[in-house]
Amino acid sequence: MTQISESSTRSATLDDVAPRTIAAATKDPATLLFADLDTELATHVAQLPGFGILMLTRDEYDGGTQPPEPKPGCCSERVELFDEVAGRFRQLVKGLTWDQALSPWTLKFRGQEVFSAPRAQLLRSAVLTHLAHHRAQLGVYLRMLDVPVPSSYGPTADEGGQAR
DSSP, X not given: OOBOOGGGGOSSOHHXXXXXXHHHHHSOTTTOTTTTTOHHHHHHHHHHHHHHXXXXXXXXXXXXXXXXXXXXXXXXXXXXXXXXXXXXXXXXXXXOBHHHHHSEXXXXXXXXXXXXXXXXXXXXXXXXXXXXXXXXXXXXXXXXXXXXXXXXXXXOGGGTOOOX
């Protein structure tokens, strides 16, 4: 089986998105977004790479039949969880073959199919793009608190970047 090369997956990877998401969430120790502002969003961000792990280790998942995941209780637990699941997700992606990437993955809820699509498509949309989306939401929180927003895909106005 042919392994997916690193260069073929560089356009948007967990290595690009994840550290910036964590940086946005923990930028200012006085605000600690992961701890105080929106714990549901912060917990979702911390757990999101785990959804990618499900996609890489199973062919389907039925979300309505499992007990809820335990939620981290504080900022440091969220960052630790994120680092753990993001690291495992990275390792699994490195071992992904083209055959696996193109194979279907299905999400069900209480036995009813919600969607089914090629695994690679869902990894990109339901994990990577989803994570970038929530990183942007965390950036909005930082702006509301007058905390400089760290760069995502280039310098921000807070870091001396220019609007184009």
